[in-house]
Amino acid sequence: MEHLTIASDNYVAFTFFIGTMAMMAASVFFFFEVGNTSQKWRTSLLVSGLITFIAAVHYYYMRGYNLETGDSPTFFRYVDWILTVPLMCVEFYLITKKAGAKVSLLWKLIFASVVMLITGYIGEVMDRDSSVMWGVLSGAAYFYIAYLVWFGEVAKLAQSAGPQVAKATKVLAWFVLVGWAIYPLGYILGTPGGLFGMTFVSSPEAGAAAMDVVYNIADAINKIGFGLVIYSLSRSED
Numbered sequence: 001m002e003h004l005t006i007a008s009d010n011y012v013a014f015t016f017f018i019g020t021m022a023m024m025a026a027s028v029f030f031f032f033e034v035g036n037t038s039q040k041w042r043t044s045l046l047v048s049g050l051i052t053f054i055a056a057v058h059y060y061y062m063r064g065y066n067l068e069t070g071d072s073p074t075f076f077r078y079v080d081w082i083l084t085v086p087l088m089c090v091e092f093y094l095i096t097k098k099a100g101a102k103v104s105l106l107w108k109l110i111f112a113s114v115v116m117l118i119t120g121y122i123g124e125v126m127d128r129d130s131s132v133m134w135g136v137l138s139g140a141a142y143f144y145i146a147y148l149v150w151f152g153e154v155a156k157l158a159q160s161a162g163p164q165v166a167k168a169t170k171v172l173a174w175f176v177l178v179g180w181a182i183y184p185l186g187y188i189l190g191t192p193g194g195l196f197g198m199t200f201v202s203s204p205e206a207g208a209a210a211m212d213v214v215y216n217i218a219d220a221i222n223k224i225g226f227g228l229v230i231y232s233l234s235r236s237e238d
């Protein structure tokens with residue numbers, strides 16, 4: 001049996017390893033803090049922990065997969081996203097619920113995020129020749145989510161939910177606009193011709209490696225960052 005170690009210049013394997021550790025640590029933190037949290041914010045904080053915990057399990061698997069095969073664990077990456085991104089939508093719903101958010105808003109967010117991820121997966125794996133078209137479709141769903149949290153229903157409800165919720169929603173909206181925008185960058189790097197025929201890397205292998213590093217960094221920022229915003233909201237006055 002081969003003995004597998006992470007070479008010091010293997011940034012892909014390294015970020016999978018660090019990603020696993022960071023997601024695990026964040027989950028332990030969020031789960032333990034649930035007990036020290038007022039009733040009102042417990043579910044939100046629990047969902048933060050579920051997001052990083054689901055990611056931790058997937059990262060543990062993806063880390064091993066990448067180390068053993070040298071390939072991108074694209075399928076499990078998307079399985080992770082299809083579970084965790086809708087849970088991030090649940091966070092928006094939970095914090096605006098007291099101001100009257102309806103379940104229909106939650107479904108709108110979840111539907112848009114599923115469309116965003118399925119079209120992205122098709123472009124990345126199933127129909128690479130049309131990766132630009134799938135990327136654009138995915139981007140449209142992404143902009144719709146950004147619209148809802150910046151100017152649409154989520155933003156409006158947050159305004160009437162008190163200053164703390166309004167503030168937290170604004171920070172989360174920045175995560176969606178800037179943090180989530182890192183993902184299409186990974187897609188462009190990893191998918192040959194992913195940006196209107198342009199290619200930015202020397203080989204498909206280099207592209208896949210760049211994509212994994214970019215996705216790993218984005219996941220750590222967004223999943224842990226989102227959770228910390230919810231945590232700090234749970235420590236505020238309202």
Ligand SMILES: *C/C=C(C)/C=C/C=C(C)/C=C/C1=C(C)CCCC1(C)C
Nearest residue numbers: 120135138139142180183184187222
């Ligand atoms: C925890 C995981 C998160 C927050 C994942 C978010 C993923 C995206 C915002 C992906 C977006 C994409 C596009 C907007 C276009 C290209 C295809 C995707 C799926 C990479």
